[in-house]
Amino acid sequence: MGSEESHAPVAVELDGVTKRYGDTAAVDDVSLRVREGEFFTLVGPSGCGKTTTLRLIAGFEAPTEGAIRFGGDSVAGVPPEARDVGVVFQNYALFPHMTVGENVGYGLNFADPPGGVTRGERVAELLELVDLPDAADRDPESLSGGQKQRVAMARAIAPGPDVLLLDEPMSALDARLRERLRVQVKAIQSELGITTVYVTHDQEEALAISDRVAVMSGGTPEQVAPPRTVYREPATRFVAEFVGDNNVFTGRVVGASGTADAEGERGGDGAVDGETGALDDGARDGNETAIEVDGERFRVGLGDRDARTSPGPGDRITVCVRPEHLRIGGGRNRITATVANAEFLGETTRMTLDWGGREIVIRARDPLSGEVAVGFDPADAHVIGVESE
Amino acid sequence: MSDRDRRSDGSRSLPDRLEGRLLTLLAVATSATLVVAFYYPVATVLIEAVRVDGGVSLGAFAEILRDPFYFGEAARLFAGESPTAVARDLVSPDRRLGIVGFTAYQAALSTVASVALGLPAAYLLARFEFPGRRTIRSLTIVPFVLPSIMVAVGFVATFGRNGTLNAVLGALGLPAVDLLFTLEAIVIAHAFYNAPLVARVTTAAWESVDAGAVETARSLGAGPVRAFVDVVAPQVYPAVLTGAALTFVFTFGTFPIVLALGGFQLATVEVFVYRLVRDLSYAEAAALAIIELVISLGVLLAYLRYEAQSAVRSRGARPLPRKPLLPSTPTVREWVSRVGLAAYVAVAAVVFLAPIASMILASVTGGDGALTLEHYRFLAARQRTAAAFQVRPWPAIRNSLGFAVGATLLALPMGVVVAVLTTRRYRGRKLVDAAAMAPLAVSGIVVGLGLLRGLVFGVEVAGWRVTASGAVAIVVAHAVAGYPFVVRTVAPGLEALDRSLVESARALGASRARALRDVELPLVWPAVVAGAAFAFAISIGEFTATVVLATGADAYTMPIAIERFIGRRLGPATAMGVVLLVVTGCSFVVIERLGGESRGL
Numbered sequence: 001m002g003s004e005e006s007h008a009p010v011a012v013e014l015d016g017v018t019k020r021y022g023d024t025a026a027v028d029d030v031s032l033r034v035r036e037g038e039f040f041t042l043v044g045p046s047g048c049g050k051t052t053t054l055r056l057i058a059g060f061e062a063p064t065e066g067a068i069r070f071g072g073d074s075v076a077g078v079p080p081e082a083r084d085v086g087v088v089f090q091n092y093a094l095f096p097h098m099t100v101g102e103n104v105g106y107g108l109n110f111a112d113p114p115g116g117v118t119r120g121e122r123v124a125e126l127l128e129l130v131d132l133p134d135a136a137d138r139d140p141e142s143l144s145g146g147q148k149q150r151v152a153m154a155r156a157i158a159p160g161p162d163v164l165l166l167d168e169p170m171s172a173l174d175a176r177l178r179e180r181l182r183v184q185v186k187a188i189q190s191e192l193g194i195t196t197v198y199v200t201h202d203q204e205e206a207l208a209i210s211d212r213v214a215v216m217s218g219g220t221p222e223q224v225a226p227p228r229t230v231y232r233e234p235a236t237r238f239v240a241e242f243v244g245d246n247n248v249f250t251g252r253v254v255g256a257s258g259t260a261d262a263e264g265e266r267g268g269d270g271a272v273d274g275e276t277g278a279l280d281d282g283a284r285d286g287n288e289t290a291i292e293v294d295g296e297r298f299r300v301g302l303g304d305r306d307a308r309t310s311p312g313p314g315d316r317i318t319v320c321v322r323p324e325h326l327r328i329g330g331g332r333n334r335i336t337a338t339v340a341n342a343e344f345l346g347e348t349t350r351m352t353l354d355w356g357g358r359e360i361v362i363r364a365r366d367p368l369s370g371e372v373a374v375g376f377d378p379a380d381a382h383v384i385g386v387e388s389e
Numbered sequence: 390m391s392d393r394d395r396r397s398d399g400s401r402s403l404p405d406r407l408e409g410r411l412l413t414l415l416a417v418a419t420s421a422t423l424v425v426a427f428y429y430p431v432a433t434v435l436i437e438a439v440r441v442d443g444g445v446s447l448g449a450f451a452e453i454l455r456d457p458f459y460f461g462e463a464a465r466l467f468a469g470e471s472p473t474a475v476a477r478d479l480v481s482p483d484r485r486l487g488i489v490g491f492t493a494y495q496a497a498l499s500t501v502a503s504v505a506l507g508l509p510a511a512y513l514l515a516r517f518e519f520p521g522r523r524t525i526r527s528l529t530i531v532p533f534v535l536p537s538i539m540v541a542v543g544f545v546a547t548f549g550r551n552g553t554l555n556a557v558l559g560a561l562g563l564p565a566v567d568l569l570f571t572l573e574a575i576v577i578a579h580a581f582y583n584a585p586l587v588a589r590v591t592t593a594a595w596e597s598v599d600a601g602a603v604e605t606a607r608s609l610g611a612g613p614v615r616a617f618v619d620v621v622a623p624q625v626y627p628a629v630l631t632g633a634a635l636t637f638v639f640t641f642g643t644f645p646i647v648l649a650l651g652g653f654q655l656a657t658v659e660v661f662v663y664r665l666v667r668d669l670s671y672a673e674a675a676a677l678a679i680i681e682l683v684i685s686l687g688v689l690l691a692y693l694r695y696e697a698q699s700a701v702r703s704r705g706a707r708p709l710p711r712k713p714l715l716p717s718t719p720t721v722r723e724w725v726s727r728v729g730l731a732a733y734v735a736v737a738a739v740v741f742l743a744p745i746a747s748m749i750l751a752s753v754t755g756g757d758g759a760l761t762l763e764h765y766r767f768l769a770a771r772q773r774t775a776a777a778f779q780v781r782p783w784p785a786i787r788n789s790l791g792f793a794v795g796a797t798l799l800a801l802p803m804g805v806v807v808a809v810l811t812t813r814r815y816r817g818r819k820l821v822d823a824a825a826m827a828p829l830a831v832s833g834i835v836v837g838l839g840l841l842r843g844l845v846f847g848v849e850v851a852g853w854r855v856t857a858s859g860a861v862a863i864v865v866a867h868a869v870a871g872y873p874f875v876v877r878t879v880a881p882g883l884e885a886l887d888r889s890l891v892e893s894a895r896a897l898g899a900s901r902a903r904a905l906r907d908v909e910l911p912l913v914w915p916a917v918v919a920g921a922a923f924a925f926a927i928s929i930g931e932f933t934a935t936v937v938l939a940t941g942a943d944a945y946t947m948p949i950a951i952e953r954f955i956g957r958r959l960g961p962a963t964a965m966g967v968v969l970l971v972v973t974g975c976s977f978v979v980i981e982r983l984g985g986e987s988r989g990l
Contacts, residue, residue, distance in 0.1 A: 060892050080895040081903075087896035093889035097911045106907070110898025152893075159898060 008035040010072070011195040012057060012163055017066035019052055026052040028219035029066070034163075034197060039189055041198040043206035044216035045242065050199045051167055053216070057197060058165050059083050070162065081110065083163075086156030090168040092148040094140040100127070100151050101136030107159035114160030126154040129188060146177050153185065157192065164189070164196040170205070178202075182209050203243045207231060215239045233303070233382055240320040240384055245350070245361045247323065248384070251293035253315045288378045291317050294356055298333040300381035309386075316387040321376045323350070326362040331375025335360075342367040411902035415806045422803060426865040427828055430839025437842075438675035449676035459677070461487030489680065492641055492657040495572060499579035499640040500633050506580045506740065507587030507632060509733040511625075514588065515595035517730075518711035526592065529585040534923070534977050535970075536930025537582070538948040541649030542955060542966040543744030544578050545569060546751040549959065553747040574650045579640045581740055587632030594628030595621070600709045621709075634692035638685050642832050645932040645948070649955055659933070662834045666937060671838070678835045685830055745970070752963035764960035771961070785950040786968065792860070792946060793928040796867035800924035803868065804875020805917065809905060811876065812883040825876065828869045833933025840866055841938055859944040866934040871924035878920040882913035922979040929973055947972075 012034040019027040027049040034040040042050035055061045056068060059080035067074050075083055086107075094103050105123045113122035127133050130150035140148060149169055156164060169185070170178045186209050189196050200206050206213050207227040214221040215230060215238070223235040234240035240248055287302045289311060300319050302310055311317050325331075337355035349367045353360040353374070362374055439445050453459050454467040466475045486494055514526050547553050548568035555565040568574045598621050606616040644659040651657070656664070658681045665674035714730075716723055755761035768782040807825045811818060828836070844857040844865075857865070886909060894904040910917060932948040939945045945953075947969045954962035 058892070058896055060895075079900070080892065081898045081900055083896075085896050087893060089889040089893065091887060091889060093887060093893040095890060095894075095908055106894065106899075107897030109907075155893070155897065161896075165896075 008037055010034070011036040011038070011070065012197065013069040013072075014053070014057070015067045015069065017053075017056060017063045017068060019056060019061060020064045025219050027056065027063075030219070030221060032214060032221065032224065034195060036195050037193045039186065039196045039198065039209060039211045041200060041206040041210035041213045042216055043200055043203055043213055046201060048216040049219035050216050054165050054167050054197060054199045057163070058085050058087050084159075084161050085163045085165055086159070086161035087165045088149070088152045088156050088167065088169045090171050092152040094148055094151060094155070096140055098140070099136065100132070100138045100140055100143070103140060103151060104136075104155045104158050106155065111159040113158070122158060126158050129157075130154045131184070145173050146181055149173065149181060150184070153188065157188075157194070162195065164194050166196065166198045168199055168201065171201070178205070185209065207243070215242060217242070234320065234384060237318055237384055240382075245323045246320045247326070247360050248318060248320045249293045249298075250316065250318045251291045251298075253289055253311045253313050253317050253386075254292045254297065255290035255313065291319065294358070296335060298381070299378040300383060301379040302383060305383070311383075311386040312388070318384040318386075319381045320384055321381050323361045323363045325376045325380035326360070326374045327376065328362070328364055328368070328372055328374055332377050333381075334373055334375035336371055336373045338371055339369050342369070411900070412806070412809065412905065415802065416810060419803045419806045422799070422865075423825070423869070425844075426840070427831075427836065427869045430843040431831055431835055432839070433843045434675045434835050434839040435679055437671050438679055449672050450680065453673070453676055453680060457487055459487045459489050461490040488656060488658055488661050489684075491655075493684070495575055495579075495657065496637050496640040496643075498572070498576045499583065500636045502576050502580040503583035503587050503636045504629060504633055506584035506737065508591060508629065509730065510584065510588035510737065511591035511595060513730060513733075514592045516709065516712060517714045519714040529589045529592075531977060532582045532585050534926035534930070534973050536932065536948050536973060537645040538649060538932045538951050539748070539930070539966045539969050539973075540578060540581060540744060541646050542951055542959075542962050543748040544574060544581075544646075544650055545955065545959060546747035546963055547743050548574050553743065553750065570651060570655060572655065575647055575655065577740060578646045578650055579636075579643065581744065582646075583632075583636040583639060584740075586635060587629065590628045590632045591625060594625050596708050598624050598709055600707045603709060630692070630695070634688060638688055638830070641685055641688070642681065644833065645952070649952065659832055659834060662832065663936070666834065666838055671842070674838070675835075678832055682831060682835070689830060748963045748966050748970070751959060752967045764964035767958070767961050768964055780945055780950045780953045782950065782965065785945055785947045785965075788860070788944060789929055789946040789948075789972070792864050792867055793925045795864040796871055796928035797921050797924045799864065799868035800872035800875055801917070801921050804872040804920055804924070805879055805910070807872070807876045808879035808883055809909075812880050826873050829873045833866075833870065833931070834937060836866055836869065837934035837937030840934070845938065859938050863935055863938050863944055863946075866938060867928035867931050868924070870931055870934065871927035874923035874927060875920035878916045878923060879913060882916040883909060886912055918979065922976045926973050926976040929969070929976070
């Protein structure tokens with residue numbers, strides 16, 4: 001889980017970084033490694049510390065504790081202007097008293113353009129890159145939001161920074177434009193191969209654009225992993241519920257994975273007999289267990305957990321099932337619930353079901369009403385956590 | 390990607406590092422200037438008050454506190470008499486207030502008059518639309534740049550025995566009145582100065598009331614009056630209190646107006662401090678000045694505590710809509726309010742325009758009432774024939790301009806640096822703000838006296854005798870008096886700037902000082918220029934510290950010249966006043982043109 005696929009050298013490292021304002025820790029003991037050329041995203045709800053983390057990397061704030069290293073060297077005490085970072089803010093922060101060209105060229109007052117070109121060539125090159133080749137003499141105020149965002153991007157890249165820091169650069173734009181721009185941002189990042197740290201509250205954006213994602217809550221990353229891992233194998237309940245829709249159940253393990261011995265331990269429990277058939281299934285792939293949630297029994301897959309990490313009977317277990325894995329009238333684990341609410345979204349309908357006072361979210365093509373039977377397969381349930389008795 | 394070397398602190402070049410520290414260097418220079426030009430001189434004066442024969446004694450304070458001459462009946466309280474007896478005497482008709490009591494009394498009256506005159510103006514400016522509204526709104530800044538001694542000349546020309554008021558009364562067949570050297574004249578002059586301040590802060594608060602809040606109250610069932618009482622008034626009245634508190638403090642420390650309109654028979658504390666200084670009673674002067682300072686600061690602190698508790702400055706998303714001044718089909722109620730406003734405008738026109746008009750008129754009116762340029766010719770003749778002890782007009786003009794240029798050049802960087810320091814977030818920022826703003830609260834007499842005895846008379850530093858000429862001391866005193874106004878115009882602009890602009894510049898490689906030069910200053914440039922014009926105008930009009938420092942014939946300024954003329958020859962004084970008016974008028978135009986309207990004070 002969270003395996004680091006890239007083995008490129010570490011570009012930015014946070015080592016036990018804490019930032020306190022008075023008594024509250026905005027960033028609490030964060031350790032992260034961003035590799036060279038990686039597109040790394042900090043995602044989380046407002047107040048989770050993601051922007052503060054970015055500002056610490058940029059040097060606008062100094063950590064209360066811990067070290068930040070660029071390419072292995074500590075940057076403690078190095079002011080932002082000496083860190084070789086490019087920053088794009090949510091509001092773009094274009095200098096209103098300069099033209100677009102002057103904005104893009106501003107950083108070249110302090111560094112020679114990379115690649116041995118002249119300043120003018122570099123500005124033209126970047127405006128070309130962000131698809132605004134004729135904007136050099138324009139007044140920033142005359143640009144649309146999306147254009148401003150691209151100019152801010154060009155300005156940040158112009159001096160050839162080592163690290164690009166993007167702080168919610170698209171939050172002020174409408175949804176459609178945001179989707180188009182994030183494709184463009186990702187394309188530019190890949191083309192330049194520039195190490196990028198991206199901050200967003202939009203989990204969909206984070207999944208779409210990143211090589212790796214850190215899901216933050218309460219000043220700490222809850223999980224750092226590639227988007228697919230974060231989505232499919234959330235490490236904590238918070239991640240499971242923050243990234244996409246999810247149904248999280250907490251229950252008790254009533255059968256152990258596979259062996260008859262484990263089942264035998266349950267002794268005279270009347271439930272055992274009813275479980276036998278399912279147990280056989282479990283025994284077949286050896287990687288399932290039975291759990292009980294509010295009196296209802298489910299079989300859930302254990303993924304690649306080995307004997308040591310597998311839960312034993314009586315353990316408290318938390319699992320999640322994505323709405324798209326809850327099939328109407330299908331699946332090996334079945335429940336019957338009442339449709340409480342249906343939102344027609346176009347390609348699908350999102351429905352909230354009432355299952356004995358619990359809320360369950362499913363997706364289907366068309367809206368339903370009344371009682372429905374839904375089910376999921378053990379392999380589609382993901383175990384988030386286990387607490388031993 | 391790493392084709393650009395990362396510059397760590399150790400490998401940066403010396404100029405780079407100097408530039409990185411430029412702001413720190415400027416801050417240190419500003420602090421040093423403040424210490425030399427303000428804190429050290431003021432401290433020497435204050436120490437004077439407690440030093441008796443090499444020891445420390447509070448005797449001077451005790452004497453003043455127990456002296457009925459200063460504290461009136463209240464002095465007996467300090468002397469240990471029973472409070473009830475003192476209170477009984479205080480309410481009796483022939484009570485004695487003493488100088489301090491009188492100063493507080495006239496300040497309180499002036500505050501009431503200023504609020505009474507300022508509030509209708511705020512109502513008019515905030516709630517009505519009419520041609521010239523913006524111009525009048527920006528004209529409320531005028532008092533800050535009008536030299537007080539010139540206003541005093543205007544009031545003498547209006548209310549004096551041969552002034553315009555008596556001319557008008559005479560023409561109407563009414564008996565002449567002599568308001569000069571009365572409390573009324575002083576209070577009206579103070580209202581002239583401070584009512585626009587009250588109007589200005591109140592208008593700003595009124596304009597920031599969100600129309601949505603009033604509409605919500607109305608939709609919930611409140612009538613227009615109730616909505617005003619419940620929604621508008623609570624947001625406006627802290628501003629009124631701000632105006633009142635500042636007015637009280639300003640008028641408590643008043644000097645040139647009382648000196649010119651009240652003389653020593655209606656002396657306030659500041660005037661008496663000046664008299665003691667002239668009589669070389671430095672210890673008593675210092676002790677009295679400290680008591681004055683403590684009272685002023687007490688009022689300010691009490692007010693600031695109140696403000697901190699009730700600071701709910703909401704930025705009105707949508708201001709209340711303005712009503713037309715002349716509705717097409719007025720109701721009875723509208724008629725009444727319009728008639729009331731018309732009466733107010735008439736009174737305001739007399740108070741604000743009469744002194745200036747009278748001064749201009751008097752400067753071109755001869756003894757026989759005919760138009761003449763004789764007063765200006767007198768100034769020209771005096772320039773040629775003046776005896777050594779007499780004031781020549783040209784050096785006064787030249788000095789005023791020279792000092793003002795010098796003071797502006799000094800005050801501008803100081804003000805900008807302090808504005809930058811006080812708009813950044815860090816612990817102790819309030820303390821820096823207070824320390825930097827202290828010159829606003831300390832009497833000009835004390836600053837002048839401190840500079841005179843500390844720098845002009847010379848001071849021993851490590852075996853070297855350091856002395857400054859009177860001219861240098863005046864420039865420094867003016868800069869110290871003027872730079873808080875630079876801070877107050879520039880700081881709101883910087884505060885309003887998006888922080889990410891500076892951060893973008895820094896991430897792109899600009900040092901803090903470079904970001905200030907490239908991004909912040911260009912964006913707040915109008916405020917910087919307005920601040921410079923403020924500093925210039927304050928210097929041109931500064932009287933209090935100058936009168937103490939202008940000992941030699943080489944250092945007098947236009948306000949000093951006017952004061953010398955005013956008692957003996959009103960004509961030349963008014964002519965000089967007109968010259969001063971033209972010069973300050975020019976700096977006002979600069980302030981107005983460059984957008985001082987919505988900023989700061």
